[in-house]
Amino acid sequence: MRILLVEDELDMAGALGAALSKHNIVIDHVSSVGDAREAVRLHAYDAILLDRQMPDGEGLRLIPEIRAADIDTPIIVLTAHNDHEGRIRGLDLGADDYMGKPFVVEELIARLRAVLRRQPLLSPDVITAGRLSFEVSHMEPSLDGKPVILPRRELLVLAALMKRIGRTVTREALANAVYNFDAEIQSNALDSHVSRLRKKLAELDAGVAIHTIRGIGYLLKAAE
Amino acid sequence: MRILLVEDELDMAGALGAALSKHNIVIDHVSSVGDAREAVRLHAYDAILLDRQMPDGEGLRLIPEIRAADIDTPIIVLTAHNDHEGRIRGLDLGADDYMGKPFVVEELIARLRAVLRRQPLLSPDVITAGRLSFEVSHMEPSLDGKPVILPRRELLVLAALMKRIGRTVTREALANAVYNFDAEIQSNALDSHVSRLRKKLAELDAGVAIHTIRGIGYLLKAAE
DNA sequence: TCCCGAGCATTGCGGCAACATTGCGCGAAT
DNA sequence: ATTCGCGCAATGTTGCCGCAATGCTCGGGA
Structure with a gap:
């Protein structure tokens, strides 16, 4: 957010x-x-x-x-x-x-x-995918009702992906969601956050996975 | 685009x-x-x-x-x-x-x-054919509402064909849609993209097929 | 009708750029 | 003082893309 x-x-x-x-x-x-x-x-x-x-x-x-x-x-x-x-x-x-x-x-x-x-028409406050749900207004993910603790940056990544679940998020859009424009990133910091988040989602068996769209960005999707 | x-x-x-x-x-x-x-x-x-x-x-x-x-x-x-x-x-x-x-x-x-x-009269933003639809402004194809992930070049081919669905697209026009004029293609790279795209459309059972117009170009059409 | 050539289709391959992963050190927070 | 998140960078991995070799198809001409 x-x-x-x-x-x-x-x-x-x-x-x-x-x-x-x-x-x-x-x-x-x-x-x-x-x-x-x-x-x-x-x-x-x-x-x-x-x-x-x-x-x-x-x-x-x-x-x-x-x-x-x-x-x-x-x-x-x-x-x-x-x-x-x-x-x-x-x-x-x-x-x-x-x-x-x-x-x-x-x-x-x-x-x-x-x-x-108060803007439920535009986007619901709670988004669910797989076993994971995400309360947007509180920035809080949870698994089977139990809150999941994530570091700040990973949380922001997850939020951005959840808000567009099933649709692609460009790398740039993701960067904008995670960093403000004072921040200057000159490495693959964003990638590493994605990587770590991905790993955690797998370990937690969250039922969702981050897919890579080469040359474009990422996409969060419930596992089939 | x-x-x-x-x-x-x-x-x-x-x-x-x-x-x-x-x-x-x-x-x-x-x-x-x-x-x-x-x-x-x-x-x-x-x-x-x-x-x-x-x-x-x-x-x-x-x-x-x-x-x-x-x-x-x-x-x-x-x-x-x-x-x-x-x-x-x-x-x-x-x-x-x-x-x-x-x-x-x-x-x-x-x-x-x-x-x-803003030019809805000229061309709608979403083009549909068979089970496939294509959102022009986001360059995003989808099947039954689910996004279809394609490599960049194949995506560009699909976009060009969709925009002229049912009408033939010259090889040259297709090349122009996929490559800028700095790019120098000295092989049948374009053909291979068409080929791979065709294969994927068949595998996905997308309800559309790429027809070859010998000596002229290609044409995308909904399967009957 | 059969042959032949040009145009098209298909597919394996290698190179390369994009992406993934992970250890490290710093600095902030506790 | 210790922990932990973060950015960084080195290294490993993936998959797209252009290429080219080979096979196929269509259509025209004798």
Whole structure:
């Protein structure tokens, strides 16, 4: 899961980033409306966290722009605590939720999950294949109801493959799901994650296997 | 799918070429307006990526020429990031979309797909024959909804035949769909791809067969 | 009708690039 | 201090692809 954080206060951004990482969320952080606009153009995020005041203007005005572009990524607006008008305007403009600052990170996570789960038409929250199932909003795979613990990167790989189960995922798409664009990968790190994940799936006898599509990417499929 | 890339920066062209090949797109790359003009005359591309500044002039002026020749191939203009005037002029002149540089390749692919899909009257995105269907924008064949994995070259052959299903495809046209004109084939490599594809279609019982039109080319047809 | 040649089909092979695997060292987290 | 995930790189493996040898088919001409 990858989200965009639009926030100019660096402390705040840092703290949020650390907290969200623990929940296996990949973050792209930008500090201005302009950069945010660019980032949204460049990547289809799972969600956007949007602060109101930015050095180059009002964050809220991004919302109609995004919606006009036919992008229905969930947006959560971060507002000052008593900014009543801001909350309402945000929702009117097409935001999905808001959080008054200061807030407890756990609550933000919960709202994120809620907001992500609220799009059942587009994609169900729980995906099942073989003996394996995956709860998207919690980023949690499980086998016969028992949670499976995976390292962060492998988990992100699995998530990306599960979301497109039975269909191919290009190497590039996979890389985008696993790394944010600050990250610079100059080796076959991605391959090794795939390899390790593959091995674990086999050991667990998960009933799914990662197939290689040479020259294109990968594909997760239930074993027959 | 074959597209023309008009770009004089070699780094850029190289990177784009590599990325697009992974998506099974064959690229012809030219570095000047003159060569581009020639290329458009010689081949009916699925799309054109057009950079603005060329050594021998302004790329945009190709657009009216192309449109005047009654060629409605989608054109995506690659502009410098803040080149507002260029974007607007490009669209006015008859381009279909633009991309500000630098950009992430995934987005370009997405725009390509969007632009290709935007011509539903000319050609639908999903072509079906026998039990086989083919999603043009994703270059993905499927049988009863399940994706069929094919090697790159065979996939390109299948795409070319599907796009003209029931009608003959010249050997030459087929070669153009599978190879760019840098590629130099001095054997019957193309035949062997056709052969292997034919075999697979039979094994899969896909309900379509490749017929040979002696002296001319091939024809894909649903089995009766 | 039979023959013959050109065009096409098929298939094994070798090279090569893409991919897989795994040990290692670093650094972060606990 | 120890563990563990991560990126890296070296090495092993796979499978696509172009090639070419060989066999087959069609169709025209005598």
